[in-house]
Structure formats: C-alpha cells, structure tokens
Amino acid sequence: MRRSHPLITVLAMLTVGFLYLPLVAVAVFSVNATRYGLVWRGFTLDWYIKLFHNEFILEAAWNTLALAVVSTLVATILGTVLAIGMDRFPWGRKANTFLDLVLHIPVVIPDIILAAALVVAFGLLRLISTVFEPGLFNMIIGHITFQISFVALVVRSRLVSIGRDVEEAARDLFASTPYLLRRVTIPLLLPGIVAGAMLAFTLSLDDFVISFFTAGPESVTLPLFIFAAVRRGVTPQIHALSTLVVLITVILIVGMERVTRK
C-alpha cells in the first residue's frame, strides 16, 4: 500500500468538509429543538412532523414527484430510442459529429438560457393552444428537453460497451429486428437505461431554474417552495425538507451506482 503525503490527506479532508459541512449543518438544524438561533437546544422530530401537516409542502411534494416521474418516463423512452438510433444507424461521419453536438448542447448549456428559450417557445405555442399556459404540463416538457440528453448519453455509452458483435450474432441466428431488441439489445441495455432514468429523475427532483420559468401558480414544486420560503426567513421546517430531498437524492445515486456496476 502506498502512503500519501500528510498534506494531501489534510487537503482532501478539508475539501470533503467544505463540500459536506453545510449539508450536515442543515441536517443538524432540522432536528434542533429551537426555532431561532444557532445554539443546540436538544433533539426533536417536531419539524418533520409539522412538515407532514403542512398542506403547501405536501402539495409541492406531490407536484415534484408527479413532474419527476412523468418527465423521467418519457425522457427515458425517447432518450433510449435516440441513443440506439444514433449508435446503430450507419450515419456518415459529418452527421455523427452533428448529432453528437446536438446531444451535448443541453448538457453543457446554462440552465437559465434553456429556460429563457423555453419561455419564448411556450409563448409562441400559446398562440396555437391554451394547453401551453404556464403550469405542470409546460414543466414536464421543459424537464424532458434536458433529461433526454442525459439519458441518451448514458445509454449510448452502454451501447458502445456492448459492441455490435452480439447483435450481429443474433442476426446471423435469424433474429428479426423486434426479436433482436426484445431478446438481446434491451436486456443488455437495461442497466444503462435504469441508470439514465435515475439520473434524469434526480435532475428533475432538484431542478429549480427550468421549473421557475415554466411553472404556474398551481404547480409549485419543492425547490420552488423552498426558494419562496427562504426569502421569508429560513425555518427549521425548510431544513427538514432539504434534508429529506438530499436523502432521496443520495439513495437514488447509490442505487444508480449499484445498477451500473453490474
């Protein structure tokens, strides 16, 4: 075993502390038996109990979940189809470079730009139908637009690692395209699809910017609620809510790691 320099160890610990101390602080305050101040007054689960009696919060939680589930389902299907189409269709080299670019733009572009673009797009679409009034429907579409890229990237890397040999073998063994997809491609892709879906789900859960620009009065999500509440002062209830969101995210990420490692 190699021993690292003590300085490196210290730096690493400081970095981890810098990253996680605020989260730990939030978690600690969420069980602190005082409404104000930074002094420890004993352990309580009151804030969590109050949280579950707060109608606004419950509605926001429900909106967040509905938004995340629906957008993730749609984005996972479309992203998987996109990845298969990009990787398995014999595109020319130029077309491939172009598709690659198109796929990466929503990943690297600042959320705020995408959000502003969506506002413009929905403004135009509203001329056609009132369905595009700000609200949950728009938020779902907005989330799908950036989730697709993440799903497609994860699924495509899995496609590359599977390689084409196995699919060629299946064709050589008389498999029609539907049979090939059902019996070979999809089962082998499944870990990638699940990982992509979990990534998309956490992104939707945490998203603030896109939601903020596309939400209507009826469609407040947890990040939006927290943002609004914090402006009126941070309460221990917010700490409790934040801690729960972090916990769910951590569980999903650990789950994703498990699936992809297979």
Next chain:
Amino acid sequence: MSSKIDKGLSVKDIDKSFGEVKALVNVSLDVHEGEFFTLLGPSGCGKTTLLRIIAGLELRDTGRVILGGQDITDLPATKRQVNTVFQSYALFPHLNIFENVAFGLRSRKFPQNEVEGRVNRRMEMLELQEMADRYPHQLSGGQQQRVALARALVNEPDVLLLDEPMSALDAKLRAQVQVELRRLQRKLGQTFILVTHDQAEALVVSDRIAVMDQGKIIQFGTPKEVYEQPKTLFVAEFLGAANLLHGRGLDGGIQTELGFFHLKQTPKWDNGTVAIRPERIRITDNPPEKNAVKAKVREAIYRGTNIDLWLEPGPMRVRTPAHRNYELGDEVWLELPPEGLVILDE
C-alpha cells in the same frame, strides 16, 4: 444429405471498397458441398470482409453470392442458411449456455420439444451437456469456442463460416482444436469456410485453400499444392520458409550468382525467381553431380525431430533430420534437386 441440388457456394466478381480503400477486388471462388475451404491471408487482406459478405453482414459493391444454386446476394443475414462462428465468439452474456445454443431455433419459433432435442444433441456432440445452466463468463476460452460452434451448427446451415475461431486459444489447445474441428467437419459432411492468418492451421484443416493478399485471391489449391507449388513470391513466403534464388532464365534452368541450376521446366521470364523449401535441400558430403552449392554452417538450431541450419552463402535455410551433428563453420555440399525448385511468377 439426400438432396440432389449441390449446396455449394459460389462467389462471383465481388468488389468492395470502404471509402478509398479497396477491400476486395474482383473476387470469385467456388466452394463445393462438404468441403473444408480456407481463406488464408495476412490481416487486412480482405478475408474477413469476404466472409461477412457471404454471411450477409456486409454489403458488396458489385458481384453475386450464390448458395445451392440460389442467388442470395440481396438476402439479409436473417434469411440465409449460413451461420457464423465469430472471432470474439459473440455469445449472449445474459443467456445461459442452453439458451445461447437454442437462440437460432427459438428465433424461428421451433416447437419446444424440437429445440430441446436438437440443442441437447449438439451439446452432447461438443461435450457441453454439463454446461447447460452456466453462463458464458463462467466458461474457459475453449469451452466458449465450443458453445459458439454448437450455436451455429444446431441450425444445420448449408455453410458454416468460421472467422479466426482459434485466435483466442493458447498454442497447445489450438493444435488440438484444429484436429477436432477437422474431424467434426468430416463427420458432419457439412461445408465449412474458415478465415485465418495462420498458415499452419490452414494446412492442417483444409481440403482447399485460397491465399489472399490486398483484396485479391492469389492462388487456389490443396494444402500440398499451395505449400509445394506456390505461384508467387508472396505465397511462397507466406506459407512457410522459402529459399529464393534470383537470376536469368535459360533453357531448362536458371543462371544465378551461385551458378546454373537445372529446373523441370524452362522459365517463361528472362529475369526472375525460383524458390525451394528448407526441407527439400539435401546435404551431402561429396559434391553432387548437379545443382550443387558449397556452403558453410552459420547457425544450427536443434528442434528435436530435426535441425534447422542457416548457411552461407545466402543465407540459405535447410531443414534436415536430427541424426547428425553440425558444428558452426562446418563445410557441406548442398543439392537443390530440380523437383524442389519452384518457378515463381513475376
């Protein structure tokens, strides 16, 4: 096989380019039913491309593929009575061995009892019956190769294609598998087409060999023909060691730096090359009557059954039985018999 139609395979005038690179140039060949045919050549010579065109996994630019009298050029891989053993084996990692072997039958919706019967028979034949419930990653390389073979053969293809199937096996196992493969092919009486870059392997297993280079077939022939009567310099050197003599073609022989050598025919060229295999050169103590070279031993490598000598001038390579010792610097007479000297095309 009682059918009267010849299930042989013909490839006619196939051209194939990848962009600027010409992979195949006007390739034609006929493989007879029940024949073990080998495409032999260095990597990049187009042999795998040709195999993939026969399998239907690659599109040709021009030309036709005929199987059992039927033009299959435009049929997709899924409609051809041809199956492939891939170089990587390409087993299905998420299916157990039984389901791997059964894949080609299930995809065509064979009834369960027939699937079981046929799969079990093949697995027994290839000594895989114990492996039925295991998964590919739990098997050794040799076992995986047999699964790939069983998976293709269970479909009773008109032609079995083998794409360098031994390249992942170690040398000792490879030699054994070559003999087993040959025996299996004889037993089944099926048409096998093998792609390999290993000349020794080609000689061991084949009825007939096509030697390929740069997208062209250079020579057809039985292993004995291509080894002993190579047409070109490339074939002579690719199929084993060859001593080359360059010189002027004269009536009934060749004039070289080492003197005049009698040949069985008069060369068609004015300046050219003749080749002789190391084992065809005789070593004598007294000067032979004709085609003699006086040489000095430069290196003697003992190989158990024989000795490989490197001699000056040349360097000339001679393979001789190991019942006599040679010391470095020994002077010997070499006889290059006319029946061992092969006239190469220009």
